[in-house]
Amino acid sequence: MNFKLLKPLGFILTFILVLNSCKTEQKQPRSIQRGKLADSIMVVSAREEASRIGAEILKQGGNAFDALIGVDMALNVAYPFAGSLGGGGFMVYRKANGEIGSIDYREKAPIAATHDMYLDENGDAIASLSREGALAVGVPGTIAGMFAIHEKLGSMPMAEILEPVIALAEKGYVVTENQWNRYRNYAAVFDSINGMETLYSVGFRESDSLKVKAGDTIKNPVLAATLRRIAQNGKSEFYEGETAQKLVNFMQKHGGIITLEDLKNYEAVWRRPIVSSYKNLKIIGMPPPSSGGVCLAQIFKMIEPYKLSTYGHNSLKSIQVITEAERRAYADRSFFLGDPDFNDIPIETLISTEYATERMENFSFKQATPSSEVEHGVIPGYESMETTHFSIVDQYGNAVALTTTLNGAYGSKLYADELGFFLNNEMDDFSVKPGVPNMFGLIGAAANKIEPQKRMLSSMTPTIVEKDGKLWMTVGTPGGSTIITSVLQTILNVADFEMGMQEAVDAPRFHHQWLPDVVTFEPNTFGKSLLDSLAAKGYQIRQENSVILGKVDGVLVLPDGTLEGGADRRGDDTAVGY
Missing domain, CATH: 3.60.20.40 (Gamma-glutamyltranspeptidase, small (S) subunit)
Incomplete structure (x- = not known):
C-alpha cells in the first residue's frame, strides 16, 4: 500500500467533509420567534383598546381605512400622550389591487404666524414659546384627514365607526404603569401651563389626597361629547361648528393666534408617495x-x-x-x-x-x-x-401605515377642558431660527422657516x-x-x-x-x-x-x-x- 498517496487523499477527504458540513450549516433555516400570527387581519397600535376597536371594525366587514379611523380616534381616548384631535399626521396606503397613495394632514402655521414670532429683541430664539402653551400650537389636521380618508376610501358610516370610540371615552380605559408614570411626571406641568387643574393632573399630584393608581379607570365624558358632535355633524363640526368656536375661544383665552378663519381654511392634501x-x-x-x-x-x-x-x-x-x-x-x-x-x-x-x-x-x-x-x-x-404609529392589514388585502402626533409629549401641554383633548406644539418643528436646533436637536434652514399657512417639516x-x-x-x-x-x-x-x-x-x-x-x-x-x-x-x-x-x-x-x-x-x- 502506498502510504504517501493516502496522506494527501486524507486531506482531500477531510476538506470535502468540512465543505459539505459548511454547506449543510448554511442551509439550516434560522430559528425565528414569531409575534402575533393571524390568517386574515392584523392591527398593531400603541394601545390594546385601540387595536381591538380596529379589529372589531374589520370583523364587522369594514376595511382597513374604516379601521384606521377607529384606531386613530380610540388613541385620542386611551393614549393622550400622542394621539389627539389637536394634532395631525400622515398616512400611506396600498390597496389590494396594488394602488398606492398617501395623505398629508399635517398641522399648518396660523395666518397670523411670522418668521420671527419666537425671537427676542436681540434676535435670539425663546425656546419655550414654540414648545409650551398656546403660541406653540399649529392648526390641527386630524379630523380633516380622517374625513378625507373616509370619503375616498371608507366603506362604513362614520357614526358607526365612532360608536365604539365614544363608548370607550364614556366607560373609560385602564391606566397602565407606563401611563401612570407619565401622568405623575407631567401633572405639575399641566397645571402650570393651563393655569388650572385638568383631567390628567387631578389624582396624580403629590398633594392630592385621592390618588389615581395604575389599574384604575379614567373616563373622559367631555371628549365623548366632542366625538358625538363630530359623528353627527361631520368635518364641519370641528372646523366651523360649536367645537371650532370652543377651540378658538380657548386658544384666545390662553394667548394663542388660531382663528376661525384658520380652521375653516384647513384642508388635508393627497400626495404622491x-x-x-x-x-x-x-x-x-x-x-x-x-x-x-x-x-x-x-x-x-x-x-x-x-x-x-x-x-x-x-x-x-x-x-x-x-x-x-x-x-x-x-x-x-x-x-x-x-x-x-x-x-x-x-x-x-x-x-x-x-x-x-x-x-x-x-x-x-x-x-x-x-x-x-x-x-x-x-x-x-x-x-x-x-408620536404614535399603527399598522393595519385587512381581510381584503388593503394595508395602511399611519403616523400621527402632537410633537412633544402631550404636545403644548395645553388641554382644552371643554373639548377633552391636548393641543400640539408643532410650531417647534419649523426652523424657529435657521441653525438653531428644535426640541429633537434637528437643525433647519430657510426651506423650513415659519410662514403663514405653511406645513412644518416632520420626521x-x-x-x-x-x-x-x-x-x-x-x-x-x-x-x-x-x-x-x-x-x-x-x-x-x-x-x-x-x-x-x-x-x-x-x-x-x-x-x-x-x-x-x-x-x-x-x-x-x-x-x-x-x-x-x-x-x-x-x-x-x-x-x-x-x-x-x-x-x-x-x-x-x-x-x-x-x-x-x-x-x-x-x-x-x-x-x-x-
Whole structure:
C-alpha cells in the first residue's frame, strides 16, 4: 500500500467533509420567534383598546381605512400622550389591487404666524414659546384627514365607526404603569401651563389626597361629547361648528393666534408617495412635508452597495455603514426639505443612485467622518418626541401605515377642558431660527422657516414595503428625529438579517442625525468591546436610560400569507389579529 498517496487523499477527504458540513450549516433555516400570527387581519397600535376597536371594525366587514379611523380616534381616548384631535399626521396606503397613495394632514402655521414670532429683541430664539402653551400650537389636521380618508376610501358610516370610540371615552380605559408614570411626571406641568387643574393632573399630584393608581379607570365624558358632535355633524363640526368656536375661544383665552378663519381654511392634501427600491424591495414612503420617505430612500441607496448581511446584525461594519449614511441623509434633510407647497424640492436627485454614490465617496471603514466635514450635498441649480404609529392589514388585502402626533409629549401641554383633548406644539418643528436646533436637536434652514399657512417639516415615516410585487410589510414608529432610523433598521432586520416582525421591532437600535455629532445607542444592549471599537474610530458614543429609539409597530406578510404582527416591547403596544 502506498502510504504517501493516502496522506494527501486524507486531506482531500477531510476538506470535502468540512465543505459539505459548511454547506449543510448554511442551509439550516434560522430559528425565528414569531409575534402575533393571524390568517386574515392584523392591527398593531400603541394601545390594546385601540387595536381591538380596529379589529372589531374589520370583523364587522369594514376595511382597513374604516379601521384606521377607529384606531386613530380610540388613541385620542386611551393614549393622550400622542394621539389627539389637536394634532395631525400622515398616512400611506396600498390597496389590494396594488394602488398606492398617501395623505398629508399635517398641522399648518396660523395666518397670523411670522418668521420671527419666537425671537427676542436681540434676535435670539425663546425656546419655550414654540414648545409650551398656546403660541406653540399649529392648526390641527386630524379630523380633516380622517374625513378625507373616509370619503375616498371608507366603506362604513362614520357614526358607526365612532360608536365604539365614544363608548370607550364614556366607560373609560385602564391606566397602565407606563401611563401612570407619565401622568405623575407631567401633572405639575399641566397645571402650570393651563393655569388650572385638568383631567390628567387631578389624582396624580403629590398633594392630592385621592390618588389615581395604575389599574384604575379614567373616563373622559367631555371628549365623548366632542366625538358625538363630530359623528353627527361631520368635518364641519370641528372646523366651523360649536367645537371650532370652543377651540378658538380657548386658544384666545390662553394667548394663542388660531382663528376661525384658520380652521375653516384647513384642508388635508393627497400626495404622491415616494417610491424607491432596496435590492428586491419596493419602498413606499411619505413625501414632504414628511422627511421620512426621502431620507429613508436616500439611506437605502447609500447602504445598498455594502454587504450588511455578511457583516452581521449590529456589527462594527454594519453600524459604521448605516451611521455614515444616516449622517449624510440628515445633513441633506436640514437644508433641502420643507413644505413642497412653498419650496421646490429636488426629490428625484436626492433619492437617485448617482447622488447616493457621490455622497458616500468619502466614507471609510478606517474612521468616522466628522459631521463638521459633512454638509448638504451640492445639487446644480438648487439654491437655497412624541408620536404614535399603527399598522393595519385587512381581510381584503388593503394595508395602511399611519403616523400621527402632537410633537412633544402631550404636545403644548395645553388641554382644552371643554373639548377633552391636548393641543400640539408643532410650531417647534419649523426652523424657529435657521441653525438653531428644535426640541429633537434637528437643525433647519430657510426651506423650513415659519410662514403663514405653511406645513412644518416632520420626521414621521409611515412606510409600506412590497416584495416581488406583493405586499410584504407595513411599518412605522414614534420617536421624533429617531423615527427614520428606527424604521430603517426594522426593515433591514427582516430583509438582511432574517428576523421575524416581532424580533425586528424588539432588536436593539442606534441613531445618528448629523448634528449633534453623536451616535445614540439604547443602553445596556450593545457590548463594551463594540462601543470601544467605534470610539477608537472617532465615533462619539452616547447611552442614556431616558432615550427610547422609537416604538415600532408593524405587520409582516409571511410566504404562506399568514400575517405576523410586531408590537414593540418598549411600550404598551399590542397586536390584535384574527
